[in-house]
Amino acid sequence: MNERTPGAGTVLLVDDTPETLRMIHDSLQTHGYEVRVATDGFAAIESVRRLAPEVIVLDAMMPGIDGFETCRRLKQGLDTRDIPVIFMTGLSDTEHIVQGFQAGGADYVAKPVVIDELLARIATHMQRARLMSHTRAAIDSAGRAIVAFDAQHAIVWATPLAQRWLQTLVDDDRLPLPLRHWLLGSDAMETPYALWHEGERLLFSLIEPGLLSIQRHASLPEPEVLARWFPLTSREAEVLYWVALGKTNREIGEILDISPRTVNKHLEHVFEKLGVETRTAAATLVLSRGQG
DSSP: OOOOOTTTTEEEESSOOOHHHHHHHHHHHHHTTTEEEESHHHHHHHHHSSOSSSSEEEESSSSHHHHHHHHHHHHHHHHTTTSOOOEETTEEEEHHHHHHHTTTOOEEEEESSOOHHHHHHHHHHHHHHHHHHHHHHHHHTTTTTTEEEOTOOOOOOOOHHHHHHTTTTTTTTTTOOHHHHHHTTTTTSSSSSEEEETTTEEEEEEETTTEEEEEEOOOOOOOOHHHHHOOOOOHHHHHHHHHHHTTTTHHHHHHHHHHHHHHHHHHHHHHHHHOOHHHHHHHHHHHHHHHH
């Protein structure tokens, strides 16, 4: 059975038909859910922005902006895109079902709504959403800023910390253009990318395809300081400095007027002296030392 205890979760119910609203509202409330209602897409979006529900049950066809457009707009926001949306649509509206998934819907139920089926779907998606939320919160509490993105570099999800850092940088819901260019390069997995924003430095590292880690630092020690911190020659310190800024061997060679092969030789010495094996590890060591 679909028994629920009080405090089972919060559901936003969106429908322009009073009878449907009343019937579903009463059933969900009886099973312990806190139910908020909206009668059109604009009201639904405003309600979500004020206080996000855990699941949204959304009628596909409504006056004004329909359910599909409402869902699309919600999926554009970093702080609302992960809320599962369950569409309500006509029994034989295959086209509407497809539209719902294309708009970002997680599931659908056919009208007239069978309450037991709706309850089961709400419970499933709420459990998944809570598990994902807890996982991201655990990552965030550990000080991790993680971002997942798709093949078009659109942000799929981000930890709360990453959301805060990227909020003013996203380009139409996609990663910033310089970051997209870096990801298209052949050495993105090996070389971190540094992006300065509002006086702070964001260092992006590609953990695996589609997954980024972000570190934020106020400043980077100058090469002279690096040479004092670590047993490095002045040239090795300069190379390490530019590696920490996310530059490639070719770019470092152009800056220092040496060949990429010579840069690589200096890097081998740097890795050995620092006890690391990758550029990312070397940059992380420098930045963590700089914050100490």
